[in-house]
Amino acid sequence: MDTLVDIVLLAFLAVSAIAILRLRDLFAMAMMFGLFSLISAGLFTTMDAPDVAFTEAAVGAGISTILILATLAQTARREQSPARRRVLVPLAVVWITGAVLIYGTADLPGVGDPAAPAHNHVAPHYLQESSREIGIPNVVASVLASYRGFDTLGEVVVVFAAVVGVVALIGLRRRPPGVVEGPAALSEHDVLKVIAKLVVPTILLFALYVQFHGEYSPGGGFQAGVIFAAAIILYALVFGLDAARGVIPPKLLNVMPATGALIYGGVGLVTMLLGGNYLEYDRLAADPQAGQHLGILLVEIGVGVTVSSVMLLIYFSFAERGRGKLRDDGEAGP
Amino acid sequence: MIAAAILAILVTMVLAVIRALLGRTVYDRILAVNVFGTKTVLLIAALAFWSGRPDILDIALAYALINFIGVVAVLRFFEYGAAEGDEVQGK
Amino acid sequence: MSFLAHFNYYVAIILAMIGFYTMISRTNLVKKVAGLNIFQVSVFILFISLGVLDGGTVPILTETHTLYSNPLPHVLILTAIVVGVATTAVALALAVRIREAYGTVEEEQIQAKDDQP
Amino acid sequence: MSALLIDLLSWVLIVVGGAFGVIGGIGLLRLPDFFSRIHAASLTESMCAPCIIAGLMLQSGMTLVTVKLVFLVIFLFLTSPTAAHVLAKAAIHGGLDPGALRDADAERRG
Numbered sequence: 023m024d025t026l027v028d029i030v031l032l033a034f035l036a037v038s039a040i041a042i043l044r045l046r047d048l049f050a051m052a053m054m055f056g057l058f059s060l061i062s063a064g065l066f067t068t069m070d071a072p073d074v075a076f077t078e079a080a081v082g083a084g085i086s087t088i089l090i091l092a093t094l095a096q097t098a099r100r101e102q103s104p105a106r107r108r109v110l111v112p113l114a115v116v117w118i119t120g121a122v123l124i125y126g127t128a129d130l131p132g133v134g135d136p137a138a139p140a141h142n143h144v145a146p147h148y149l150q151e152s153s154r155e156i157g158i159p160n161v162v163a164s165v166l167a168s169y170r171g172f173d174t175l176g177e178v179v180v181v182f183a184a185v186v187g188v189v190a191l192i193g194l195r196r197r198p199p200g201v202v203e204g205p206a207a208l209s210e211h212d213v214l215k216v217i218a219k220l221v222v223p224t225i226l227l228f229a230l231y232v233q234f235h236g237e238y239s240p241g242g243g244f245q246a247g248v249i250f251a252a253a254i255i256l257y258a259l260v261f262g263l264d265a266a267r268g269v270i271p272p273k274l275l276n277v278m279p280a281t282g283a284l285i286y287g288g289v290g291l292v293t294m295l296l297g298g299n300y301l302e303y304d305r306l307a308a309d310p311q312a313g314q315h316l317g318i319l320l321v322e323i324g325v326g327v328t329v330s331s332v333m334l335l336i337y338f339s340f341a342e343r344g345r346g347k348l349r350d351d352g353e354a355g356p
Numbered sequence: 357m358i359a360a361a362i363l364a365i366l367v368t369m370v371l372a373v374i375r376a377l378l379g380r381t382v383y384d385r386i387l388a389v390n391v392f393g394t395k396t397v398l399l400i401a402a403l404a405f406w407s408g409r410p411d412i413l414d415i416a417l418a419y420a421l422i423n424f425i426g427v428v429a430v431l432r433f434f435e436y437g438a439a440e441g442d443e444v445q446g447k
Numbered sequence: 448m449s450f451l452a453h454f455n456y457y458v459a460i461i462l463a464m465i466g467f468y469t470m471i472s473r474t475n476l477v478k479k480v481a482g483l484n485i486f487q488v489s490v491f492i493l494f495i496s497l498g499v500l501d502g503g504t505v506p507i508l509t510e511t512h513t514l515y516s517n518p519l520p521h522v523l524i525l526t527a528i529v530v531g532v533a534t535t536a537v538a539l540a541l542a543v544r545i546r547e548a549y550g551t552v553e554e555e556q557i558q559a560k561d562d563q564p
Numbered sequence: 565m566s567a568l569l570i571d572l573l574s575w576v577l578i579v580v581g582g583a584f585g586v587i588g589g590i591g592l593l594r595l596p597d598f599f600s601r602i603h604a605a606s607l608t609e610s611m612c613a614p615c616i617i618a619g620l621m622l623q624s625g626m627t628l629v630t631v632k633l634v635f636l637v638i639f640l641f642l643t644s645p646t647a648a649h650v651l652a653k654a655a656i657h658g659g660l661d662p663g664a665l666r667d668a669d670a671e672r673r674g
Contacts, residue, residue, distance in 0.1 A: 023406060026366075027403070035458065036465070042465075042478075043468065048478065052481075053389050055484070056389060060392065067412060069495050071524075077525050079422050082532070088426075089535065090477065091430060092433060093539040098551070098552055101475040108472055112472040116467055119467065127457070130497075132453060133454070161507070161508060165521075191537070218428075225421050238507070241414060249418060252425055357579075358578070361616055371590060388592060391609060424647060427651065
């Protein structure tokens with residue numbers, strides 16, 4: 023049954039990827055893109071990777087699709103046919119590259135082969151020693167936050183750098199006073215408003231559960247941060263940008279990405295001051311396992327703060343820019 | 357027996373994907389993607405029981421949330437009467 | 448048997464090539480970003496496939512299971528997804544700026560405007 | 565005895581839910597215009613999901629899993645009809661005519 027689900031989902035993926043390639047209506051393409059992400063997240067679930075599926079569902083199907091839609095609202099809704107069609111050269115390049123890669127798979131071990139090199143180096147150590155050294159059941163969380171903690175710090179800094187890039191490019195412009203918000207498309211959907219009021223707090227609560235239960239079930243700072251941001255984005259979609267920006271004071275939101283990264287890095291410095299190595303959580307408490315718990319908790323909070331505020335800042339930048347469009351030329355944009 | 361449920365869900369997903377590809381109007385596509393999303397939620401719930409690891413039910417919950425937000429986002433940015441070309445009139 | 452054992456790799460490569468083709472043959476910048484994302488997902492699938500273990504289960508330790516899939520690719524891909532969306536956001540922000548500066552996001556028209564003295 | 569009964573009931577619910585799902589899918593694919601499709605999709609949808617999830621609940625008994633399933637079904641029950649409602653409203657605003665099919669039918673019959 024697992025194989026069947028696997029094959030059907032992979033076939034769906036290929037079909038929707040071809041649809042993304044062929045659709046000229048970019049709104050339809052964005053929808054197929056959301057579908058593509060949903061399917062791939064389902065695939066990760068069948069391949070025993072719930073943490074990855076969680077992240078892909080929240081990030082790929084949620085945030086990426088919303089960002090593509092927001093961009094389309096500010097650029098063009100249809101793809102134009104180019105004057106001369108480039109087909110032959112790209113096709114040749116793609117077929118040759120694909121053939122070489124397929125040839126390369128001949129040497130790869132089969133999927134699920136226990137003798138594969140990937141299963142015989144560090145992975146057994148993580149799986150066997152994690153419960154003794156770290157003391158939490160979710161091995162993905164223990165590898166993420168403890169064994170490879172320094173690597174994850176790097177990822178958090180990359181996410182921080184990305185938001186600096188986005189804000190530098192399309193920044194948070196101050197709106198001139200007296201400009202009112204453009205017509206909100208969803209303002210007359212009363213049913214949606216009521217349901218959104220019920221749903222948004224539930225999502226926020228769920229985000230907290232994901233954040234703090236990540237040691238025992240799929241979840242953690244990355245997923246929780248994205249879900250938290252998604253709840254506020256839903257609020258912004260239904261009640262307008264100004265209402266959503268009132269939820270978190272802009273000054274606080276602007277310092278949150280850096281704060282999260284600093285919490286993460288600060289934990290490392292504290293462990294050094296306590297006489298250990300960088301991010302060696304054992305030193306944080308008398309009992310090494312308690313120290314690991316505390317360290318992972320703090321680090322995941324740092325990740326959650328950074329990721330949620332970064333996603334929100336990116337969305338607000340796009341939406342604010344789109345509103346500027348509406349005022350300038352009244353043409354595109356919500 | 358859960359296998360039967362998984363099969364039924366997969367069949368429904370195939371039908372929804374075909375509708376999403378055929379489209380006609382943008383709204384048909386949104387509808388098909390929405391149906392596909394709820395079916396994925398059910399598929400994950402069923403798979404959780406099939407594999408005996410109910411931990412992964414959390415993912416089904418996250419899915420349901422994101423699916424809803426996705427539909428609202430599409431409508432928000434699509435606005436009213438904004439379709440160009442043949443997409444809306446096609447019947 | 449060998450075909451089924453390698454099936455995931457083949458689909459990952461097909462997806463990568465569809466994404467690659469979208470990037471080099473289409474001129475619309477937003478579509479190129481979508482192609483880049485397809486390519487990215489194909490790499491994710493390849494990595495997660497490498498972590499699957501026959502008879503293994505979700506890498507959350509319990510008393511009833513002894514075989515677990517490899518957690519390392521999960522960690523790498525989990526962070527890669529979040530970094531991926533951050534870079535996608537930068538690319539889309541660039542597209543928005545290009546549209547403001549050139550009035551279009553089609554590569555050919557941008558080139559044509561650049562070529563004008 | 566009661567264990568067998570609960571098992572039986574759960575299977576019946578799951579099969580009925582699956583059947584509703586497939587019927588909704590066929591309707592989504594085969595019906596002639598958007599408003600009849602949304603009817604098929606959302607009506608059967610709100611039968612399919614609760615049936616299957618109720619079946620799974622009976623399988624899991626009184627555990628944390630059931631609590632999660634309850635949340636799931638409440639959430640789906642709130643959002644799924646809302647999405648359908650918003651979609652239909654947006655389609656009407658977007659210029660789709662709910663009566664188009666009936667008018668065409670009347671015209672054909674003369």
